[in-house]
Amino acid sequence: MSEDILINVTPQETRVAVMHSGVAQELHIERSASRGLVGNIYMGKVARVLPGMQSAFVEIGLERAAFLHVGDIWEERPQAQTNGDGARAAQKPIEKILAEGQPLLVQVIKDPIGTKGARLSTQVSIAGRTLVYLPKDSHIGISQRIEDEGERQMLLEKLKKMVPADEKGGFIIRTMAETATDSELLNDIQYLRKLWQDLRAKSLSAAAPSLLHQDLSLAQRVLRDFVSDDTGRVLIDSRENFLKLQGFARDYMQNVLARINHYTGERPLFDLYNVEAEIEKALARRVELKSGGYLIIDQTEAMTTIDVNTGGFVGVRNFDATIFKTNLEAAQVIARQLRLRNLGGIIILDFIDMENEEHRNAVLTEFNKALARDRTRMTVSSFTQLGLVEMTRKRTRESLAHVLCESCPTCGGRGEVKAARTVCYEILREILRESRQFSAREFRILAAQVVIDLFLEDESQSLAMLEDFIGKPVSMQAESSYSQEQYDIVLL
Numbered sequence: 001m002s003e004d005i006l007i008n009v010t011p012q013e014t015r016v017a018v019m020h021s022g023v024a025q026e027l028h029i030e031r032s033a034s035r036g037l038v039g040n041i042y043m044g045k046v047a048r049v050l051p052g053m054q055s056a057f058v059e060i061g062l063e064r065a066a067f068l069h070v071g072d073i074w075e076e077r078p079q080a081q082t083n084g085d086g087a088r089a090a091q092k093p094i095e096k097i098l099a100e101g102q103p104l105l106v107q108v109i110k111d112p113i114g115t116k117g118a119r120l121s122t123q124v125s126i127a128g129r130t131l132v133y134l135p136k137d138s139h140i141g142i143s144q145r146i147e148d149e150g151e152r153q154m155l156l157e158k159l160k161k162m163v164p165a166d167e168k169g170g171f172i173i174r175t176m177a178e179t180a181t182d183s184e185l186l187n188d189i190q191y192l193r194k195l196w197q198d199l200r201a202k203s204l205s206a207a208a209p210s211l212l213h214q215d216l217s218l219a220q221r222v223l224r225d226f227v228s229d230d231t232g233r234v235l236i237d238s239r240e241n242f243l244k245l246q247g248f249a250r251d252y253m254q255n256v257l258a259r260i261n262h263y264t265g266e267r268p269l270f271d272l273y274n275v276e277a278e279i280e281k282a283l284a285r286r287v288e289l290k291s292g293g294y295l296i297i298d299q300t301e302a303m304t305t306i307d308v309n310t311g312g313f314v315g316v317r318n319f320d321a322t323i324f325k326t327n328l329e330a331a332q333v334i335a336r337q338l339r340l341r342n343l344g345g346i347i348i349l350d351f352i353d354m355e356n357e358e359h360r361n362a363v364l365t366e367f368n369k370a371l372a373r374d375r376t377r378m379t380v381s382s383f384t385q386l387g388l389v390e391m392t393r394k395r396t397r398e399s400l401a402h403v404l405c406e407s408c409p410t411c412g413g414r415g416e417v418k419a420a421r422t423v424c425y426e427i428l429r430e431i432l433r434e435s436r437q438f439s440a441r442e443f444r445i446l447a448a449q450v451v452i453d454l455f456l457e458d459e460s461q462s463l464a465m466l467e468d469f470i471g472k473p474v475s476m477q478a479e480s481s482y483s484q485e486q487y488d489i490v491l492l
Contacts, residue, residue: 039215335370344395
């Protein structure tokens, strides 16, 4: 089945949904106020060198200084000092490479996430449709996603003939090059060289910190990276951006031009294809399975855990068959949820325990098969002794929840609040503490209505006992603006 790509554009944000068989498989959102930084190239200034961590903080004009590790600093060295696959050899200590205040040309390789600043590299790479240009490295490589060895050798030989022997820069062949013509490859080479020459010229006169090059917009990156032979249509609901995409495709991707369509229907594009409902589901903690089972997805800064439960599914034969069928369905749904939610980092999957070794292998095979469509690099382990599957998924941008949501002001992101009774007992202890420190005529409790109601009913005796003990009256006042955990004690 072919894929359709839907692009919804407003002045505030651009949203992209990759549809497969009429169901959303990936969601990408880019907001004008917080556009992603990966791929941006800056003239930065070294703010601090940390020899103990072999890293440095670099000012590039953002709220937080960006992070540069010694392993991401490129230095030109003789071929003898590099290993066989072209990887860089061990480097000098960072304190002998960088100094505070030094200007430095850097590229963002990972967006700021949570409290962490952006991650940088001095090995600049500029992506085209079929190639990635490495202006500082003469290495010619090829994407690992091109698995056929004959195809790999053919593409490498073709590119080497197009690149002069004295070429200073190197290239990495992208998966899109498999179907590219010679002219498309040559156009990409010329475009990337020209872009780098312009960027270098700009860097000579730029003050640090300053932005030298910004990556393409989300809609343009979709054309460059997502559109393939399997793509049926690219629907965009903004005429202005439709014309821009047409111009972009006309310059760089002629074969994509016919697939770009302007959506003019009265019904919103994302409503028509049920994407809005999918976004709401992708923000929920619980995901229902068609069999009656369900997933519980908990995302924390350290890792994401996904728990599989049978729920109301009882099966038709026996309990083992019920568990097996639920886990098989869960494997497919989990793979889709990872893409939809853009979950990254360490992910722990807790499938329902299976005694049968063949069932475990079948579930793992189904899971890896469902992951094959994912564009993000991953590693998946076998079942551990505890029956868990451990995996990692490369985290290059914020998850969907981090883009669209923020921590609850009531619970502070914990996902739970103190019970009203717990707050009542805290208030009683606080009044007792203050009565020993201050001489007040009366104590007044300001709290949420649910806490005040508890003092008036179940805990009225506790409050009366406290009044007798401290010898002072205690009054109450409900505050509609207070959260359940919030309270104040006023001394009158």
